[in-house]
Amino acid sequence: MMRNAARKIYIFLIFIFLYAPIIALIVLSFNASRTRAKWGGFTLKWYGELFQNKVILQALWNTLAIALLSALIATVIGTIACISMQGMKRRNRTILMGITNIPMLNAEIVTGISLMLLFISLGIKFGFMTILLAHITFNIPYVILSVMPRMKQLNPSTYEAALDLGASHMQAFFKVVFPDILPGILSGSLMAFTMSLDDFIITHFTKGPGIDTLSTKIYTEVKKGIKPEMYALSSLIFITVLILLILVNCTPKTEPKKEITERSKNSSKKWIAAVVCVILCIVAVFGFSTFKSNQSNEVYVFNWGEYIDPEVLVMFEEETGIKVIYDEYETNEIMYPKVEAGTSAYDVICPSDYMIQKMIENDLLQELDFDNMPNAVANIGAQYYEQSAAFDPGNKYCVPYCWGTVGILYNKTMVEEPVDSWSILWDEKYANNILMQDSVRDAFMVGLKLNGFSMNTLNENELQIAKEALIKQKPLVQAYVVDQVRDKMIGGEAALGVIYSGEAIYTQQENADLEYVIPKEGTNVWIDGWVVPKNAPNKKNAEIFIDYMCREDIALMNFEYITYSTPNEAARALIEDEEIRNSSIAFPDLSQYQNLETFNYLGEDGDELYNSLWKEAMSY
Amino acid sequence: MKNALVNLVNITKSFGDQMILDDLNLYIRENEFLTLLGPSGCGKTTTLRILGGFETPDKGQVIFDGKDITNLPPNKRNLNTVFQKYALFTHMTIAENIAFGLKIKNKSKTYIDDKIKYALKLVNLDGYENRMPDSLSGGQQQRIAIARAIVNEPKLLLLDEPLGALDLKLRQDMQYELIRLKNELGITFIYVTHDQEEALTMSDTIVVMNQGYIQQIGTPENIYNEPENAFVADFIGDSNIIGATMIQDRLVEILGARFACVDEGFGTNKPVDVVIRPEDVELVAPEEGTIQGTVTHLIFKGVHYEMEVEANGYEWLVQSTRMCPVGTHVGIKVDPFNIQIMNKPESEDEEAVGVNE
Ligand SMILES: Nc1ncnc2c1ncn2[C@@H]1O[C@H](COP(=O)(O)OP(=O)(O)O)[C@@H](O)[C@H]1O
Ligand SMILES: [Mg+2]
Numbered sequence: 010m011m012r013n014a015a016r017k018i019y020i021f022l023i024f025i026f027l028y029a030p031i032i033a034l035i036v037l038s039f040n041a042s043r044t045r046a047k048w049g050g051f052t053l054k055w056y057g058e059l060f061q062n063k064v065i066l067q068a069l070w071n072t073l074a075i076a077l078l079s080a081l082i083a084t085v086i087g088t089i090a091c092i093s094m095q096g097m098k099r100r101n102r103t104i105l106m107g108i109t110n111i112p113m114l115n116a117e118i119v120t121g122i123s124l125m126l127l128f129i130s131l132g133i134k135f136g137f138m139t140i141l142l143a144h145i146t147f148n149i150p151y152v153i154l155s156v157m158p159r160m161k162q163l164n165p166s167t168y169e170a171a172l173d174l175g176a177s178h179m180q181a182f183f184k185v186v187f188p189d190i191l192p193g194i195l196s197g198s199l200m201a202f203t204m205s206l207d208d209f210i211i212t213h214f215t216k217g218p219g220i221d222t223l224s225t226k227i228y229t230e231v232k233k234g235i236k237p238e239m240y241a242l243s244s245l246i247f248i249t250v251l252i253l254l255i256l257v258n259c260t261p262k263t264e265p266k267k268e269i270t271e272r273s274k275n276s277s278k279k280w281i282a283a284v285v286c287v288i289l290c291i292v293a294v295f296g297f298s299t300f301k302s303n304q305s306n307e308v309y310v311f312n313w314g315e316y317i318d319p320e321v322l323v324m325f326e327e328e329t330g331i332k333v334i335y336d337e338y339e340t341n342e343i344m345y346p347k348v349e350a351g352t353s354a355y356d357v358i359c360p361s362d363y364m365i366q367k368m369i370e371n372d373l374l375q376e377l378d379f380d381n382m383p384n385a386v387a388n389i390g391a392q393y394y395e396q397s398a399a400f401d402p403g404n405k406y407c408v409p410y411c412w413g414t415v416g417i418l419y420n421k422t423m424v425e426e427p428v429d430s431w432s433i434l435w436d437e438k439y440a441n442n443i444l445m446q447d448s449v450r451d452a453f454m455v456g457l458k459l460n461g462f463s464m465n466t467l468n469e470n471e472l473q474i475a476k477e478a479l480i481k482q483k484p485l486v487q488a489y490v491v492d493q494v495r496d497k498m499i500g501g502e503a504a505l506g507v508i509y510s511g512e513a514i515y516t517q518q519e520n521a522d523l524e525y526v527i528p529k530e531g532t533n534v535w536i537d538g539w540v541v542p543k544n545a546p547n548k549k550n551a552e553i554f555i556d557y558m559c560r561e562d563i564a565l566m567n568f569e570y571i572t573y574s575t576p577n578e579a580a581r582a583l584i585e586d587e588e589i590r591n592s593s594i595a596f597p598d599l600s601q602y603q604n605l606e607t608f609n610y611l612g613e614d615g616d617e618l619y620n621s622l623w624k625e626a627m628s629y
Numbered sequence: 630m631k632n633a634l635v636n637l638v639n640i641t642k643s644f645g646d647q648m649i650l651d652d653l654n655l656y657i658r659e660n661e662f663l664t665l666l667g668p669s670g671c672g673k674t675t676t677l678r679i680l681g682g683f684e685t686p687d688k689g690q691v692i693f694d695g696k697d698i699t700n701l702p703p704n705k706r707n708l709n710t711v712f713q714k715y716a717l718f719t720h721m722t723i724a725e726n727i728a729f730g731l732k733i734k735n736k737s738k739t740y741i742d743d744k745i746k747y748a749l750k751l752v753n754l755d756g757y758e759n760r761m762p763d764s765l766s767g768g769q770q771q772r773i774a775i776a777r778a779i780v781n782e783p784k785l786l787l788l789d790e791p792l793g794a795l796d797l798k799l800r801q802d803m804q805y806e807l808i809r810l811k812n813e814l815g816i817t818f819i820y821v822t823h824d825q826e827e828a829l830t831m832s833d834t835i836v837v838m839n840q841g842y843i844q845q846i847g848t849p850e851n852i853y854n855e856p857e858n859a860f861v862a863d864f865i866g867d868s869n870i871i872g873a874t875m876i877q878d879r880l881v882e883i884l885g886a887r888f889a890c891v892d893e894g895f896g897t898n899k900p901v902d903v904v905i906r907p908e909d910v911e912l913v914a915p916e917e918g919t920i921q922g923t924v925t926h927l928i929f930k931g932v933h934y935e936m937e938v939e940a941n942g943y944e945w946l947v948q949s950t951r952m953c954p955v956g957t958h959v960g961i962k963v964d965p966f967n968i969q970i971m972n973k974p975e976s977e978d979e980e981a982v983g984v985n986e
Pocket of ligand 1: 644645649667668669670671672673674675676
């Protein structure tokens, strides 16, 4: 009895461990409240929004098309491989089976990177095609693994019996061998389909600009801050994969066919064939429409996630007839190697100040022709060009797009004293209620400014002092995060957080208790700007795009969508809400503050120094 | 040779460096039930597969119905094979299995339906049209395999140990059924087995093979009663095969005792082998026997007793309806007609080498 009870508890615990996270996810996908912290009632809203989100639907399409095509092609190739392996001597067959199985045991990341390198060296353009090829590659072993056992079970005489009865080799295969191995083929292709649906890592390395599958889409979305739609989407994917796996494991071992009459069987066969044909047609049409996009009148844009009003892209395409191929990145550091490696040639990128400086120094950018961009000249405030000259001397490479400050966001209900200094982040009162930015330069900026140093310093003493300060602060910090500062502050999970001003405006809309200040010791004034890389295939279109972004109505739309301060004075003048137009958060009077700086590129040695100190501080 | 349906001429076949068939010659008459008999691994299946078109001989020709079909693919040959493990198409009903060959030949639906009915009746399985092969017993499956082959009206049916997987009782029933089928259909059967009893029961002609060589061709009686060498004698039933000396025509010395026999022309004082079937050894009173011995084993076998008699240093196998208890002193007598004299092979190899037809 005791043992029985213990076993039940044991099984229960295993289930909890395995499924608790997923159950949490599914529960949250029905939570009406935006924050994870509280239950706001049951809703299907997020599922509804999911199916209206064009970008996600497009990703869903891509996912299905790739999964279907790769499963289909892998099935054909895998089955042919099995047939030819069956004809081999036992020893050779064992060796070959081993070889085909290795990729399955290989770490996915290794497969992903090797495929990426292969495609680069073959000069294949990254996109739908490269993902498809990659998926076919990793799917073939799954097909072989499920067809081969069926093949071995096959009575070799049945094939000869068919020949003996007058069938040709083709007839013998399709009428006799094929139906026998069909269950293996079906479960193999279903397995391949599931694996393809499920894959993230390999897709991540082999995808190109402007194309996302659900998993890569979720990844970029989540990087920006987890939205409830993503819970809904993840739940759906989990359920789908679960159902598929159950199907794979329950493929009938003995076909339940007993007394089916000839006619009904034939018609069901035809029916299946028809469905397969329709699916193939759809996929083919879809595939072609993606390949067709190879026309020259397009512009490849590489931008931060959530950094443009999607409506603007639609308008741009309609007005100019230029197709936008849009891709997103999460940090400057992720963007940089992609542009440097040249695997995907972008026309327009939107890096931050110090990164622009680094790209200029490494000769990755080309000079802009401002004659082609009248809006950029007329609408962007002169003071912003002055600021950007700090990293783009002579204003040759960059048109400012967004700017902002970094400051302290605090919850008025939790912090009663006035906030005007970075030092409040070292106040023990707020232990476990402080959120810091989880990035080297942002964190050190706080530590350096607190002590009155430049945030671009390379002085070891100053950096050591800043490091000590960060170490001292560590016990008080609730979490080092990036985008979650926003969500956590809205949800009232922390009292104080280091945040970018653009996010601050958004948080205030969601939670009126939040207030933003620029500390008196000074801070980072950052600028993100449009640049055109050296290897841009469509420089003309790039300039048309940049200029379009500078048009006042467009800049206004983007400002309203992303809520980061715009350097576009004409657009600011159009803001209807006076409170926002004159907001001290969105448009602070910079002349009132001292020690405002922009990040500089510190060179590789400088980066290394900062990184090693940051690592020391974090592992202290 | 005139009315030969099949003629295998100088067939040679090896797999890798292993010689399976070496210069094999064989003809099969129309309407004959011919059995290839031999221990497993002797090349029977290979011979059959060459006939069926599944293997191509390295050398030699296959003449079928007057035409050279050596290089014709299996689906173009007017003959059918019944495979050892039935090889039914498991995902098809019995009717679909039987109709397979006819559908490929685009026969009309009524023709096919009639044929299915006829074939099922022939193999005593009417009404099984919609069953699946898995739901049938081994014997039934084998009959379906035969039905599937004969609806194509082949001139020649090849059967490779078709009863090998069945149990004894079923095997005997099926043997009679096959003979009946052959007589009703009037087609030629080439039958492969390693079971000498099966071969003796069913065949018009038996071809005894060993290590790729034909040892003897003849009627069952012929093979049984007059084995041409020790291998055939040993393989066909239990025998006493004893080294002996041919003293002169019609007199042989076996284990030191002289026996009268009927064979002539072996020369004088020649070493030979003699074959004496156990049922031909007569046990008599010691003083009446040509030689004397003692019973050492006794088993009751139903129809007869089987005994072993130690005499002059040889264990004689004896079958008799009369029982002699172990320890009895007996005499051994053999009728001259029942002593079969064979040439002694001079070396081990020669044992397997082909004898001329
Ligand atoms: N495809 C093949 N490859 C290699 N050796 C084979 C092949 N088929 C048969 N053999 C060999 O040929 C010999 C004769 O085989 P087989 O004709 O099947 O004998 P049987 O039917 O008399 O038992 C055996 O030793 C067998 O191992
Ligand atoms: Mg065999």
